[in-house]
Amino acid sequence: MDFSHIPILSIITYIPLFGALAIVFLLPRENARLIKTVATFIAVLDFVVSLPLWWAFDRARDGYQFVEKASWIPSLGVDYHFGIDGISLVLILLTTLMGVIAIVCSFTAIEQRQKEYYVLLLLLQTFMIGTFCCLDLFLFYVFWEVMLVPMYFLIGVWGGQRRLYAAIKFFLYTLAGSVLMLLGIIALYFYNTTGFLSYKGLGHAPTFAIETMTAVAQQMPANLQIWLFFAFFLGFAIKVPMFPFHTWLPDAHTEAPTAGSVILAAILLKMGTYGFVRFSLPMFPDAVRHPKVVGIMVTLSLIGIVYGAMVTLVQKDMKRLIAYSSVSHLGYVMLGIFALNMAGVQGGILQMINHGISTGALFLLVGIIYERRHTRMISEYGGLAKPMPVFATYFLIMALSSMGLPLLNGFIGEFTILQGAFAKSFWWAFCAATGIVLGAAYLLWLYQRVFFGEVTNPANEKLADLTFREQLTLAPLVILALWIGLYPRPIFDVIRRPSEKIVAIVGGATMEAPAVASRVDEAGGAVPSVSADAPGAVRP
Amino acid sequence: MFTTKLSDWILLAPELFLTAAGLLMLGISVFLSKAREEFLGFVATLSVGITGALLTWVAARPDRKTPILAGSFVVDNFALFFKGLVLLSLLLAILASVRFVGRAPYPGGEYYALLLFSGVGMLFMVSGNNLITIYVALETMALSSYVLAGYFKGEIKSTEAAMKYFILGAFSSGVLLYGLSLVYGVAGKMGLPELAKLLSSTERSNLLMLGILLILAGLLFKIAAVPFHVWTPDVYEGSPTPVAAFFSVGPKVAAYAILARIFYVAFPKFHADWGLVVALVAAATMILGNVAALLQTNVKRLLAYSSIANAGYALLGVLGFSTEWGLWGVLVYLLAYTFMNFGAFTLVILLETKGYAGESVSDFNGLAQRNMPAAMVMLLFLLSLAGIPPTAGFIGKYYLFTAAMKAGYAWLAVLAVVMSAVSLFYYFRIASAMFFSEAAGAKLQSSYTLNAVVLICAVGTLVIGVAPQPFLAVLKSCVLQP
Amino acid sequence: MARPALLGEALSAGLLFLCGPAAGYLLGKWLGDALSLGRVPAWIGAALGLVSAFVHLVRLTSRVSK
Numbered sequence A: 001m002d003f004s005h006i007p008i009l010s011i012i013t014y015i016p017l018f019g020a021l022a023i024v025f026l027l028p029r030e031n032a033r034l035i036k037t038v039a040t041f042i043a044v045l046d047f048v049v050s051l052p053l054w055w056a057f058d059r060a061r062d063g064y065q066f067v068e069k070a071s072w073i074p075s076l077g078v079d080y081h082f083g084i085d086g087i088s089l090v091l092i093l094l095t096t097l098m099g100v101i102a103i104v105c106s107f108t109a110i111e112q113r114q115k116e117y118y119v120l121l122l123l124l125q126t127f128m129i130g131t132f133c134c135l136d137l138f139l140f141y142v143f144w145e146v147m148l149v150p151m152y153f154l155i156g157v158w159g160g161q162r163r164l165y166a167a168i169k170f171f172l173y174t175l176a177g178s179v180l181m182l183l184g185i186i187a188l189y190f191y192n193t194t195g196f197l198s199y200k201g202l203g204h205a206p207t208f209a210i211e212t213m214t215a216v217a218q219q220m221p222a223n224l225q226i227w228l229f230f231a232f233f234l235g236f237a238i239k240v241p242m243f244p245f246h247t248w249l250p251d252a253h254t255e256a257p258t259a260g261s262v263i264l265a266a267i268l269l270k271m272g273t274y275g276f277v278r279f280s281l282p283m284f285p286d287a288v289r290h291p292k293v294v295g296i297m298v299t300l301s302l303i304g305i306v307y308g309a310m311v312t313l314v315q316k317d318m319k320r321l322i323a324y325s326s327v328s329h330l331g332y333v334m335l336g337i338f339a340l341n342m343a344g345v346q347g348g349i350l351q352m353i354n355h356g357i358s359t360g361a362l363f364l365l366v367g368i369i370y371e372r373r374h375t376r377m378i379s380e381y382g383g384l385a386k387p388m389p390v391f392a393t394y395f396l397i398m399a400l401s402s403m404g405l406p407l408l409n410g411f412i413g414e415f416t417i418l419q420g421a422f423a424k425s426f427w428w429a430f431c432a433a434t435g436i437v438l439g440a441a442y443l444l445w446l447y448q449r450v451f452f453g454e455v456t457n458p459a460n461e462k463l464a465d466l467t468f469r470e471q472l473t474l475a476p477l478v479i480l481a482l483w484i485g486l487y488p489r490p491i492f493d494v495i496r497r498p499s500e501k502i503v504a505i506v507g508g509a510t511m512e513a514p515a516v517a518s519r520v521d522e523a524g525g526a527v528p529s530v531s532a533d534a535p536g537a538v539r540p
Numbered sequence B: 001m002f003t004t005k006l007s008d009w010i011l012l013a014p015e016l017f018l019t020a021a022g023l024l025m026l027g028i029s030v031f032l033s034k035a036r037e038e039f040l041g042f043v044a045t046l047s048v049g050i051t052g053a054l055l056t057w058v059a060a061r062p063d064r065k066t067p068i069l070a071g072s073f074v075v076d077n078f079a080l081f082f083k084g085l086v087l088l089s090l091l092l093a094i095l096a097s098v099r100f101v102g103r104a105p106y107p108g109g110e111y112y113a114l115l116l117f118s119g120v121g122m123l124f125m126v127s128g129n130n131l132i133t134i135y136v137a138l139e140t141m142a143l144s145s146y147v148l149a150g151y152f153k154g155e156i157k158s159t160e161a162a163m164k165y166f167i168l169g170a171f172s173s174g175v176l177l178y179g180l181s182l183v184y185g186v187a188g189k190m191g192l193p194e195l196a197k198l199l200s201s202t203e204r205s206n207l208l209m210l211g212i213l214l215i216l217a218g219l220l221f222k223i224a225a226v227p228f229h230v231w232t233p234d235v236y237e238g239s240p241t242p243v244a245a246f247f248s249v250g251p252k253v254a255a256y257a258i259l260a261r262i263f264y265v266a267f268p269k270f271h272a273d274w275g276l277v278v279a280l281v282a283a284a285t286m287i288l289g290n291v292a293a294l295l296q297t298n299v300k301r302l303l304a305y306s307s308i309a310n311a312g313y314a315l316l317g318v319l320g321f322s323t324e325w326g327l328w329g330v331l332v333y334l335l336a337y338t339f340m341n342f343g344a345f346t347l348v349i350l351l352e353t354k355g356y357a358g359e360s361v362s363d364f365n366g367l368a369q370r371n372m373p374a375a376m377v378m379l380l381f382l383l384s385l386a387g388i389p390p391t392a393g394f395i396g397k398y399y400l401f402t403a404a405m406k407a408g409y410a411w412l413a414v415l416a417v418v419m420s421a422v423s424l425f426y427y428f429r430i431a432s433a434m435f436f437s438e439a440a441g442a443k444l445q446s447s448y449t450l451n452a453v454v455l456i457c458a459v460g461t462l463v464i465g466v467a468p469q470p471f472l473a474v475l476k477s478c479v480l481q482p
Numbered sequence C: 001m002a003r004p005a006l007l008g009e010a011l012s013a014g015l016l017f018l019c020g021p022a023a024g025y026l027l028g029k030w031l032g033d034a035l036s037l038g039r040v041p042a043w044i045g046a047a048l049g050l051v052s053a054f055v056h057l058v059r060l061t062s063r064v065s066k
Helices: A008-026 A032-050 A052-056 A086-105 A114-133 A137-146 A148-158 A163-192 A210-218 A222-239 A248-255 A258-283 A285-289 A291-313 A318-338 A342-373 A389-403 A409-424 A426-451 A468-486 A489-506 A514-522 B006-011 B013-031 B034-060 B077-103 B108-127 B131-149 B156-187 B192-201 B206-222 B231-238 B241-266 B268-294 B299-322 B324-350 B372-386 B392-406 B410-436 B448-466 B469-477 C003-034 C040-065
Strands: A065-073 A078-084
Touching: A008 A032, A008 A052, A008 A065, A008 A078, A008 A086, A008 A114, A032 A052, A032 A086, A032 A114, A052 A086, A065 B469, A078 A086, A078 A114, A078 A137, A086 A114, A086 A258, A086 A342, A086 A468, A086 A489, A114 A137, A114 A148, A114 A258, A137 A148, A137 A163, A137 A210, A148 A163, A148 A258, A148 B410, A163 A210, A163 A222, A163 A248, A163 B392, A163 B410, A210 A258, A222 A258, A222 A285, A222 A291, A248 A258, A248 A318, A258 A285, A258 A318, A258 A342, A258 A489, A285 A291, A285 A489, A291 A318, A291 A426, A318 A342, A318 A409, A318 A426, A342 A389, A342 A409, A342 A468, A342 A489, A389 A409, A389 A426, A389 A468, A409 A426, A409 A468, B006 B013, B013 B034, B013 B108, B034 B077, B034 B108, B077 B108, B077 B241, B077 B324, B077 B448, B077 B469, B108 B131, B108 B241, B131 B156, B131 B241, B156 B192, B156 B206, B156 B231, B192 B241, B192 B268, B206 B241, B206 B268, B231 B241, B231 B299, B241 B268, B241 B299, B241 B324, B268 B299, B268 B410, B299 B324, B299 B392, B299 B410, B324 B372, B324 B392, B324 B448, B324 B469, B372 B392, B372 B410, B372 B448, B392 B410, B392 B448, C003 C040
Parallel strands: none
Antiparallel strands: A065 A078
C-alpha cells in the first residue's frame, strides 16, 4: 500500500480529536448511550485505520517512514514533522488497541459526567499517538506536556478516595521532570546553531528535527553529553518510573478509574522508556557508554526490579499491588535497554509491549471485580474461582503472562532481557532473575488468596461472571499474549532495524548466543532474531 | 530652539485625540445621570477605537520613523507595538468595567476619564526617546492610577490601597528622578541615543553607576519586582477588580517598554554591571512570587503574586538583551501575558458576589458543573500562565528561557523552569476547585461586555499558542535597533 | 503532640538542615567526580538537600498545627 500521498499518521492522530470535538459540540449530555456508541465508533475507526500501517511498513528499510513535514514556526525552526520507525509503530498500534479497550471497559464503570469522560479519553488518545509519531523535538515536547492535562482530569474527577492528591501529585511530579527536558532541548538547539555558555555552536540553520538533532548531539563533547543526558533523564525517569522517582505511580494508578489505570500502565509508562530509546541513547552515546552512567542506570533498574517486587509482595490492595508490579516490570525494560546490546534492547522494547498487554489486562480484571464488590482489598475475597470461573481463567492467563511463564509473551521479553544482561555481567542477570522469582511469588500468592480455596466471604458467593462486553475487552489482550508468546518473530522483525541502529550508535557488539538459541528453538520455533544475519550492519 | 512642522503633530494624533476624549468624558459626565452611565462606557470604547484607527493611520505614514519634538518622541515599530498593547489593555479594561461602574455608587465619568488619561501617559511613555519625556509620561500614568486605585471612596480597603500605592509610587518616582538627574549630571544630555553615544566613550564612574542603579530601582518598582513588590498584593486586593486587572497589564507593560528602551538603547555598554543585579532580582522575584502565591486563598492576591512572578520571568528577557532572543522574548511574553492575565482577572470579575471584597478560591467551586465554557476558558488561562503548551504562555516562556540560556545564565533558566513547574500547583488549585469540587461556589453573572473580553483573551491565548508564527514575525520587526 | 516528642521533632528538623545539604553535597561531589562534571553536581546536591530540609520543616509545622 502506498501511503506517500496520504498523511496517514496525522489522520490516525487526529481522528480521536475530531471525535472528541464532535461529542462536545454535537451530542447532548443526557444521551449517554449515544455518546458511548460514538466514542466506541471513533476508537474502533482509529484502530482500523492504524492497522494497515503494520503491513505497509517496510521492515527492511532504515530511517523513518510515512514522513510528513510542514513548516510550523519558522522563526524558531520548528516543523510539524511526523514519521515512524519500528518502535513507534508497535507502540502506536498498542495505543489504538488500548484506546478501544479503555472506552469499552468504561461503559458501566462511569456513571456521572459521561460526556466529559469520553471526550477526555479521546483527547488523551490524540496526544499519546501524536507523541509517538513526532519527529520534531519541540513538537514532541508540546505533545508530551499536553498529555498530562486530560490524565489529570481523568484521575481527579472520576477517581477514588484520594484522587485530588493523586492527580496533582501526578501532574506536578511529571511536569517537574519534563521542564528540565525543555532546557535540554534548548541547549541542543543552541549547540546546533550559535552556541551557548562556553560551547561554540555548529552554526547550522535552526531546526528541531530529531534526525538532525541526533547527529548534532553525537558531536557534542562528552561532558556536555552527560549534562544533557541527565536533563533528559529526569524527564523520562519519572515517567518510566525509575526508582527513586516512582512514588507518584502507586497513588496515581490506585486512585484512577479503571480505564485511566489501563491507559496509564499500558501507554503512559511506555513514554518514559520510549524517550530513552528514541532520544537518550542515540543522542548521547558518549554519556550512555560511560561506565559510571551505565552503572547508575543499571543499579537503579535492579533496585527497581527487586525493591518493586518486594513492596508488591506486601500490598493489601489489589490495584496497588499491580501498580507496584509495574515498577518492577519496567525495571526489566530499563535493564534491557541499558545492557546496550541487541538482545537487551530488543527484549526491552518487546517487554514494553508485553507489560502494556499483561498489566493492562490485570487492571481491567481488577476493575471488573471492583465494579461488582466496590472493594479492592484482597482480604475481602477468596475462592472466587467457584462463582466466577471464566474470570479466574482470564486472570490466571494474564498473571502467568505478567510473571513470564513460557508460552506467553512475558517469557520472551524477560528471557531476551536476561540474555542481554548476562552478556554484560553475571550479577545483573542474577539480580534480575531474583526479581522473576519474586514476581512469581507475589502473583501466585495473590491468585491463591483471591481465587483458590473456599468462598470465605458470603458476599462473594453470588457474583456474576464476565459479561460479553467484559470478555470483549479482555480477549484481544489474551490473544496477543498467546500470539507473542508463541510466535514473537513478527514483532522482532519490526523492531530489528531501529534496535540495530541504536546498538550500533552506542557501540555495543551484537550478541551471539547459539547455545541459548537452541533451547529456545525447542519451545516452539520462536527465535528472537539476534542479528546473526547482519554482521555488516554496524552503521555509525 | 526647536521647530515643529504640521507633519510632526500628525504623528501625535492618537495621543491628542485620547486626551481630548478624556476631557470630553469629564465634560459629558456632568450632564449624565447615573442611570445613563453605560453610554459613557460606550463613548470610552469608541474613543479607544478611534485612537486605534488613528494609530493605524500613523503607522502607515512613511515618514514616521524619524523622531519628532527635538528627538524626544519617536514612533518606531517598538513604540507601535506597545501602543497597540496599551490600547488593547485600555479596551479590555473599559469593557470589563462597564457593568461594575454602572452598579457602583460613584461617578463613572471620572473613572473612564482617569483610565483614558492613564492611557495617554502610557502612549507617551512607550514613544519617549528622552529621559525627561519618559519621566513626565510615567508620572501622568502613575497619578491617574493612584486615583483609580481609590475609586471606591467609601471602602476602607480601596482608600488604603490608593494611599499605599501613592506613597510608595511617589517615593519610587523620586528615586527614579534622582537617578535620571545623576545620569544627566554625568552625560549632560537627556536624549537616549545621545546618551548611548556619549556614554560609550565615557569611563565608568561611580556617579553614573549609581544613577543607573537608581533608575533601575525606580523602574523595578513599577514592574513589581523584588524587593520593590510589596505594594502589589495590597493594591490589587484593595482596588476594584477591573482596576486591578488593568494595573496588572497596562502600566506593567508600559513600564517594561521604558525599561527596555532605556536599558537597550542608552545603557547597553554597562550590561556586565547591571546584568548580575538584574539576574539576582529576577531569581528573587520568581522565587518569592511563586512561593508566596502558594499560600494565598484570596484569588486577587494569588493573581497579584502570580503577576510578580511573571515580572520575574520577563526579567530573564531583559538579561538576554545582548542576544537576539532577549528583547524579542520580552515582546512575545508581554503580548501573551496581557491576554492570559487579563482573562484570568475577568473570570474573577464574573464571579464577584459580594460586589467587592472577599474573592476567595472557593468562589470557583463547582464552576465546571454550572457553566462549563467559563471553566474551560479559565483552565486555558491557567494553563497559559503555568506555561503548558500549546498556549501563548508557553511560547512566551520558551523565548525567555532561550534568552536566559543564550545569555549565559543557565542556572537562572533552571530556576525559572523549576519555579514554572511549582506555579502549576497554585494555578491548579483554582482548576481543582472548578472541576473537582462539589461544593457551592459563586454564581456567574455575565454580561455582553464581560463575555466579549473573555472571548478576546481566550482567542488571543489559544491562537498565539497554536499558530504563533505571524505574531513572532511581526514582533521580530518590532525589536529596537541599538 | 506531647512535649518531648515535639522537642525531638524540632531538633531533628534542625539537624536535617545541617545533614541534608551536607549529604547532598557529598553525593553530588561523588557524582561529579565519577562523571567528570566538575563541582556543579555538588552544589545541586547541596541545594536539593536544603530544599528537602525545608519541605520536611513545612510538613512538620502543618502536622503540628493540625
